[in-house]
Amino acid sequence: xxxxxxxxxxxxxxxxxxxxxxxxxxxxxxxxxxxxxxxxxxxxxxxxxxxxxxxxxxxxxxxxxxxxxxxxxxxxxxxxxxxxxxxxxxxxxxxxxxxxxxxxxxxxxxxxxxxxxxxxxxxxxxxxxxxxxxxxxxxxxxxxxxxxxxxxxxxxxxxxxxxxxxxxxxxxxxxxxxxxxxxxxxxxxxxxxxxxxxxxxxxxxxxxxxxxxxxxxxxxxxxxxxxxxxxxxxxxxxxxxxxxxxxxxxxxxxxxxxxxxxxxxxxxxxxxxxxxxxxxxxxxxxxxxxxxxxxxxxxxxxxxxxxxxxxxxxxxxxxxxxxxxxxxxxxxxxxxxxxxxxxxxxxxxxxxxxxxxxxxxxxxxxxxxxxxxxxxxxxxxxxxxxxxxxxxxxxxxxxxxxxxxxxxxxxxxxxxxxxxxxxxxxxxxxxxxxxxxxxxxxxxxxxxxxxxxxxxxxxxxxxxxxxxxxxxxxxxxxxx
Amino acid sequence: xxxxxxxxxxxxxxxxxxxxxxxxxxxxxxxxxxxxxxxxxxxxxxxxxxxxxxxxxxxxxxxxxxxxxxxxxxxxxxxxxxxxxxxxxxxxxxxxxxxxxxxxxxxxxxxxxxxxxxxxxxxxxxxxxxxxxxxxxxxxxxxxxxxxxxxxxxxxxxxxxxxxxxxxxxxxxxxxxxxxxxxxxxxxxxxxxxxxxxxxxxxxxxxxxxxxxxxxxxxxxxxxxxxxxxxxxxxxxxxxxxxxxxxxxxxxxxxxxxxxxxxxxxxxxxxxxxxxxxxxxxxxxxxxxxxxxxxxxxxxxxxxxxxxxxxxxxxxxxxxxxxxxxxxxxxxxxxxxxxxxxxxxxxxxxxxxxxxxxxxxxxxxxxxxxxxxxxxxxxxxxxxxxxxxxxxxxxxxxxxxxxxxxxxxxxxxxxxxxxxxxxxxxxxxxxxxxxxxxxxxxxxxxxxxxxxxxxxxxxxxxxxxxxxxxxxxxxxxxxx
Numbered sequence: 001x002x003x004x005x006x007x008x009x010x011x012x013x014x015x016x017x018x019x020x021x022x023x024x025x026x027x028x029x030x031x032x033x034x035x036x037x038x039x040x041x042x043x044x045x046x047x048x049x050x051x052x053x054x055x056x057x058x059x060x061x062x063x064x065x066x067x068x069x070x071x072x073x074x075x076x077x078x079x080x081x082x083x084x085x086x087x088x089x090x091x092x093x094x095x096x097x098x099x100x101x102x103x104x105x106x107x108x109x110x111x112x113x114x115x116x117x118x119x120x121x122x123x124x125x126x127x128x129x130x131x132x133x134x135x136x137x138x139x140x141x142x143x144x145x146x147x148x149x150x151x152x153x154x155x156x157x158x159x160x161x162x163x164x165x166x167x168x169x170x171x172x173x174x175x176x177x178x179x180x181x182x183x184x185x186x187x188x189x190x191x192x193x194x195x196x197x198x199x200x201x202x203x204x205x206x207x208x209x210x211x212x213x214x215x216x217x218x219x220x221x222x223x224x225x226x227x228x229x230x231x232x233x234x235x236x237x238x239x240x241x242x243x244x245x246x247x248x249x250x251x252x253x254x255x256x257x258x259x260x261x262x263x264x265x266x267x268x269x270x271x272x273x274x275x276x277x278x279x280x281x282x283x284x285x286x287x288x289x290x291x292x293x294x295x296x297x298x299x300x301x302x303x304x305x306x307x308x309x310x311x312x313x314x315x316x317x318x319x320x321x322x323x324x325x326x327x328x329x330x331x332x333x334x335x336x337x338x339x340x341x342x343x344x345x346x347x348x349x350x351x352x353x354x355x356x357x358x359x360x361x362x363x364x365x366x367x368x369x370x371x372x373x374x375x376x377x378x379x380x381x382x383x384x385x386x387x388x389x390x391x392x393x394x395x396x397x398x399x400x401x402x403x404x405x406x407x408x409x410x411x412x413x414x415x416x417x418x419x420x421x422x423x424x425x426x427x428x429x430x431x432x433x434x435x436x437x438x439x440x441x442x443x444x445x446x447x448x449x450x451x452x453x454x455x456x457x458x459x460x461x462x463x464x465x466x467x468x469x470x471x472x473x474x475x476x477x478x479x480x
Numbered sequence: 481x482x483x484x485x486x487x488x489x490x491x492x493x494x495x496x497x498x499x500x501x502x503x504x505x506x507x508x509x510x511x512x513x514x515x516x517x518x519x520x521x522x523x524x525x526x527x528x529x530x531x532x533x534x535x536x537x538x539x540x541x542x543x544x545x546x547x548x549x550x551x552x553x554x555x556x557x558x559x560x561x562x563x564x565x566x567x568x569x570x571x572x573x574x575x576x577x578x579x580x581x582x583x584x585x586x587x588x589x590x591x592x593x594x595x596x597x598x599x600x601x602x603x604x605x606x607x608x609x610x611x612x613x614x615x616x617x618x619x620x621x622x623x624x625x626x627x628x629x630x631x632x633x634x635x636x637x638x639x640x641x642x643x644x645x646x647x648x649x650x651x652x653x654x655x656x657x658x659x660x661x662x663x664x665x666x667x668x669x670x671x672x673x674x675x676x677x678x679x680x681x682x683x684x685x686x687x688x689x690x691x692x693x694x695x696x697x698x699x700x701x702x703x704x705x706x707x708x709x710x711x712x713x714x715x716x717x718x719x720x721x722x723x724x725x726x727x728x729x730x731x732x733x734x735x736x737x738x739x740x741x742x743x744x745x746x747x748x749x750x751x752x753x754x755x756x757x758x759x760x761x762x763x764x765x766x767x768x769x770x771x772x773x774x775x776x777x778x779x780x781x782x783x784x785x786x787x788x789x790x791x792x793x794x795x796x797x798x799x800x801x802x803x804x805x806x807x808x809x810x811x812x813x814x815x816x817x818x819x820x821x822x823x824x825x826x827x828x829x830x831x832x833x834x835x836x837x838x839x840x841x842x843x844x845x846x847x848x849x850x851x852x853x854x855x856x857x858x859x860x861x862x863x864x865x866x867x868x869x870x871x872x873x874x875x876x877x878x879x880x881x882x883x884x885x886x887x888x889x890x891x892x893x894x895x896x897x898x899x900x901x902x903x904x905x906x907x908x909x910x911x912x913x914x915x916x917x918x919x920x921x922x923x924x925x926x927x928x929x930x931x932x933x934x935x936x937x938x939x940x941x942x943x944x945x946x947x948x949x950x951x952x953x954x955x956x957x958x959x960x
Contacts, residue, residue, distance in 0.1 A: 054835060057818045083483060140820055177798075229629060314662065325930070450805070
């Protein structure tokens with residue numbers, strides 16, 4: 001009975017999420033929520049609350065949250081609320097099991113295996129051979145890739161530590177995700193040994209710069225190990241030229257990782273997958289179905305071309321979990337491949353969505369999102385008050401632009417204008433959040449002052465929502 | 481409508497899970513499931529399936545899975561199916577957001593902050609001050625502790641890598657969880673620099689052995705960094721003597737981590753919390769509410785006594801996510817503390833359960849589980865055919881024992897008996913799984929041949945379920 005009342009609250013929430021007359025959020029500052037909004041008390045206590053109060057707490061939790069599935073929520077790379085995926089996640093929580101052994105997750109372990117194989121086939125590895133695992137997010141998937149590369153070239157580091165290896169360096173573009181640097185710090189390489197590559201004006205790695213920096217590192221006595229090519233950068237949505245980078249990696253015998261956390265989904269689209277040409281030459285690939293493919297959070301895969309290396313890198317053979325004398329084929333106990341012990345079941349929602357949509361359903365979703373961002377690009381590229389951050393049609397759904405309020409339009413270029421323009425996006429964003437009508441991200445990048453980064457990954461969004469966003473920006477900026 | 485049909489399937493599953501006439505599992509080998517049981521086809525395809533077929537797939541997924549909430553499922557440290565926790569997880573999936581910023585997870589970020597503070601208060605740190613984060617499992621929480629210790633003593637490793645530090649060594653007991661070794665491998669220390677400590681016959685670290693090994697390491701020119709004390713070991717449920725270990729850590733200026741993944745829950749019990757005496761002297765603590773406290777998977781916290789060090793260790797200040805010029809207090813954007821970027825909302829189910837049960841509800845749950853394992857211990861300690869792996873009342877709910885089938889009872893001690901006994905637990909376990917009536921874990925440990933490890937963490941279990949387990953073991957072993 002309690003569960004059914006809860007379901008009533010949740011299905012109501014879902015319905016309203018798709019209703020454009022509902023706000024995206026009802027913003028309050030931290031201190032306001034902490035003080036207890038209309039009796040919504042976040043503090044925990046010794047005594048139990050009644051079930052009625054629990055249901056009220058649940059309603060309040062949703063009321064003061066953010067509707068990430070709302071058609072006008074454009075704030076993150078992950079958005080949307082897929083009903084099949086949601087149902088899959090409800091089943092997953094109800095099954096409440098753990099991915100480490102076939103013994104307690106037989107169906108989920110097999111689903112993971114089949115789905116990873118399918119993803120490897122789409123990458124283009126022969127017969128979908130290789131290895132992989134679902135991990136808690138793209139940052140951890142990227143961390144895996146660095147660990148595996150190190151294990152491939154310097155397996156003794158596993159037992160003897162980094163002192164058994166020379167000074168190793170990693171390469172990634174200045175536009176790449178910060179998780180490569182984070183992995184460098186965590187795994188003992190040091191952030192100074194993560195060398196940032198220059199990009200062209202579209203945010204794509206310049207291959208010649210990679211080669212020059214490899215040569216430079218070698219001359220200094222360092223040992224180049226790993227190159228990350230980004231397929232769909234976080235801010236610009238740029239695709240690094242994988243084939244040219246792969247040529248260099250082959251020449252210098254380096255591990256090539258493709259971070260397709262954001263752009264990997266385009267492999268599902270016959271129209272757009274050419275942007276990842278060369279991905280089949282990568283040694284490892286990160287691909288987050290929870291981003292471009294609309295799978296509920298979290299769902300991220302690290303895929304590896306060489307079979308067995310993932311287990312070699314991470315296995316510790318704990319006897320209490322991975323008994324060799326079980327009655328079934330224990331090669332299906334995959335837990336020892338992970339840096340985690342217990343591992344959440346992230347596969348089922350994805351598997352179920354794939355069943356329900358088919359590969360062609362994902363393709364349609366991706367093509368539609370890219371069409372929408374092209375619609376936005378065409379709409380604003382010559383519109384008064386807009387400046388594009390880079391020229392040309394975006395490669396992914398990222399559309400990056402400044403909005404120039406009327407008061408700044410006549411102002412000559414220079415530091416004063418830069419400073420004023422830098423404050424425009426944060427102000428508009430704050431107004432958006434306070435009015436609760438829409439949300440879109442902004443950030444500076446290099447020497448560029450704050451600009452909006454629009455992304456579309458929500459299948460519920462339409463051209464009218466794009467129009468709405470533009471109207472809102474212009475309405476809010478009127479008096480800036 | 482689809483969601484409601486799904487809810488019908490799930491609530492039916494929940495009801496049956498608590499019904500003892502339902503089997504714990506319906507075992508099939510991997511090849512059987514892969515071949516497609518009664519039309520249950522795991523393969524993915526290009527074309528979509530009908531919603532009716534999706535519902536059938538969901539029913540099949542549950543049918544061939546394992547009921548980890550069944551009162552006779554004793555196989556893992558995590559078991560049970562708490563209805564409030566489940567409802568909380570359904571809400572979490574429906575909200576489908578990400579913990580990295582207050583911007584998109586205002587309520588969940590505050591809940592996490594308040595709950596971590598409450599946990600630190602229970603640890604005994606003054607005013608609950610300190611830091612912490614929920615992470616995807618105890619292994620990652622333990623990895624955090626090693627990273628933070630390294631950052632505390634050798635902050636330059638973050639930028640310069642392990643070559644900026646001397647040869648660092650970590651200490652942990654031979655009974656501790658393998659994740660400490662895994663962290664040693666991943667973070668660049670090397671497993672050989674994870675020094676295993678001897679234990680007494682109950683699996684508890686011998687403090688004198690720790691001190692001797694610290695001295696030995698220093699004499700070899702290594703630098704001791706970190707000691708892990710286990711509060712509730714995986715197999716024996718042993719609690720290392722934290723106060724005595726803390727004395728040594730203070731003497732040699734080492735980081736003290738307490739791995740309370742399994743035993744941390746006992747802090748909620750006035751009767752049992754003395755087993756963690758000294759935990760307030762730790763620098764960091766791992767505590768998994770998804771184990772002893774029955775919170776759905778996953779829910780693991782790493783708690784740190786020193787404020788600010790977690791962010792210092794991990795922050796990369798990504799401009800696109802952690803903009804300093806937001807309109808709200810951005811110290812609530814906690815994502816840069818994490819080694820992840822996106823982070824699943826693991827807090828809500830726990831917060832909701834705490835609201836619904838109160839601290840006293842968790843206490844009752846824990847006391848009940850410990851009473852049940854004492855019941856099992858009393859029942860079998862002098863019973864014919866049972867040998868206890870160690871003497872005395874277990875410290876946690878772990879009861880470790882050999883069952884000696886009638887055919888082995890007269891046999892003299894020696895290699896033949898050892899070999900035969902080693903095969904008993906796997907055989908009984910295989911029969912249990914094939915009949916589907918109950919599940920319990922087994923493993924060897926050191927020079928001890930395979931024995932059963934019984935654990936109780938499911939609040940639905942009663943004395944009759946313990947009796948049933950014993951009857952099943954004896955019934956199945958009759959002809960061995």
